[in-house]
Amino acid sequence: MVVRAADIPTQSPVREDWVPKAAYLDREFAELEGKRLWPRVWQVACREEELPKPGHFVTTDVGKESFLVVRSSDNKIRAFHNVCQHRGRRLVDAVAGHTHHFTCGFHAWRYNTDGTIRQIPDHQDWGTRMPVCEVGLKPLKVETWGGFVFVNMDLNAKPLIEYLGYAYEILNPYEFEKMRFRSIRTAKLPVNWKVAVEAFNEGYHVQGTHPQALQIMDDPSCSFAHGPHGMFFQPEVGSRGLGQPSARTNKQPTADYREGIVNYVEYFERDLKGLFSDQHPIASRRLLTEVGPNASYVEVMSKMVQFWREAAIESGSGWPDRLTPEVMAKAGIDWHIFPNFITLMTPESAICYRIRPDGDNPESCFFDLWAIQRYAPGKEPPITREYYDPWRENKDWGEVYSQDFANAEAVQRGMKSRGFEASRTNPKQEVPVSNFHKYIYQYLDQAD
Numbered sequence: 001m002v003v004r005a006a007d008i009p010t011q012s013p014v015r016e017d018w019v020p021k022a023a024y025l026d027r028e029f030a031e032l033e034g035k036r037l038w039p040r041v042w043q044v045a046c047r048e049e050e051l052p053k054p055g056h057f058v059t060t061d062v063g064k065e066s067f068l069v070v071r072s073s074d075n076k077i078r079a080f081h082n083v084c085q086h087r088g089r090r091l092v093d094a095v096a097g098h099t100h101h102f103t104c105g106f107h108a109w110r111y112n113t114d115g116t117i118r119q120i121p122d123h124q125d126w127g128t129r130m131p132v133c134e135v136g137l138k139p140l141k142v143e144t145w146g147g148f149v150f151v152n153m154d155l156n157a158k159p160l161i162e163y164l165g166y167a168y169e170i171l172n173p174y175e176f177e178k179m180r181f182r183s184i185r186t187a188k189l190p191v192n193w194k195v196a197v198e199a200f201n202e203g204y205h206v207q208g209t210h211p212q213a214l215q216i217m218d219d220p221s222c223s224f225a226h227g228p229h230g231m232f233f234q235p236e237v238g239s240r241g242l243g244q245p246s247a248r249t250n251k252q253p254t255a256d257y258r259e260g261i262v263n264y265v266e267y268f269e270r271d272l273k274g275l276f277s278d279q280h281p282i283a284s285r286r287l288l289t290e291v292g293p294n295a296s297y298v299e300v301m302s303k304m305v306q307f308w309r310e311a312a313i314e315s316g317s318g319w320p321d322r323l324t325p326e327v328m329a330k331a332g333i334d335w336h337i338f339p340n341f342i343t344l345m346t347p348e349s350a351i352c353y354r355i356r357p358d359g360d361n362p363e364s365c366f367f368d369l370w371a372i373q374r375y376a377p378g379k380e381p382p383i384t385r386e387y388y389d390p391w392r393e394n395k396d397w398g399e400v401y402s403q404d405f406a407n408a409e410a411v412q413r414g415m416k417s418r419g420f421e422a423s424r425t426n427p428k429q430e431v432p433v434s435n436f437h438k439y440i441y442q443y444l445d446q447a448d
Helices: 027-036 160-162 166-174 193-198 211-215 258-272 280-284 297-315 327-332 400-413 431-444
Strands: 041-049 056-062 065-071 077-081 096-098 101-103 110-112 117-119 141-145 147-151 179-189 222-226 227-235 334-337 343-345 347-360 361-375 385-388
Touching: 027 361, 027 431, 041 056, 041 065, 041 096, 041 347, 056 347, 065 147, 077 147, 096 343, 096 400, 117 361, 141 160, 160 166, 166 222, 166 327, 166 334, 166 343, 179 347, 179 400, 193 227, 193 361, 193 400, 193 431, 222 431, 227 431, 258 361, 280 297, 361 400
Parallel strands: 179 385
Antiparallel strands: 041 147, 056 065, 056 096, 065 077, 101 110, 110 117, 141 147, 179 361, 222 227, 227 334, 334 343, 343 347, 347 361
């Protein structure tokens, strides 16, 4: 029997700007997501550079599921459910590592890196009742794009590129595959995974959550949906541009655009440690000495990108030559790849957010923050992983992330109020939020 959206243990949205709070609070809703959403979507499991040679592996948990991604002995990237076929013990406990085979910590069943069974202690005890072809690891569908390794529990899922749609077309010129990890940080947040996603897939919150940013950037934003995915950007028409105080501050724009743009780049590189390349602040400062104070906004921005490109080529990290100004204008600021991946990008760097539900707990999630950028060959830093539970254990999140995380906690607490029924999403600036829930309900409306 197909369970309709109206039968889900919550009120189905009656309009796009109305998201019932049960979607964030009810355990039954989270359990239904585990049955009907997560088994059918493409999701990022890791980056290819985490699997440089045969035997390297990464595990990742999403809800009740755990995935094992490995570069097998034939140099192919493969993915499996991370569970031993004997008694159901989680096969690999480590987050990442290198091995020639996987050994279960319970009864020492061993598996090859291609998922086939390698050794069953006392296999003769079963006689002919358990052929080895029956007890290999259960595979996932795996494809790569932009250096990201995507997995899908549905072996009949449509191809990844088809799933990405317009997002693939517009983001492909950024050449994410030529970027490498600058840092990996994970925070456990006491919020529903969708609350965490929505803290980063719209720009409407800047004026309320990050008032300090209004001194160096204008708002509001415009947002759009592309299939299940969403994006937002700052419109050029009527916008003062980067580096200028927002009209909300009641401050007058400045005639000299140079210093404000440099301040913008320096602040966000210092605070976020990843949106911009670590070369961008130095390259941007050339504006102060090599561009005149009367230059137009377009000229200043064009010269900054030119200085970035020259620094990148000189350093050996390279530049994505297919990334034209027209493509960058269409790409906007922020992309939400349904259901749980978000990226903000520049020609040389990107911040990526991956948000994962914590078991079937509707009020806990894991927030992965990946900073990636282009490096000259052999100059990329070693991969390190930081984990914080609770997130406040890290005193160096910076101003913006601390504001976002604290806000998300306050949202999760506030939605429990009898005085709150549903989120009322902005129909212009929060389209990715409304679209996000629209597609979640479409998945939940499918049969198991």
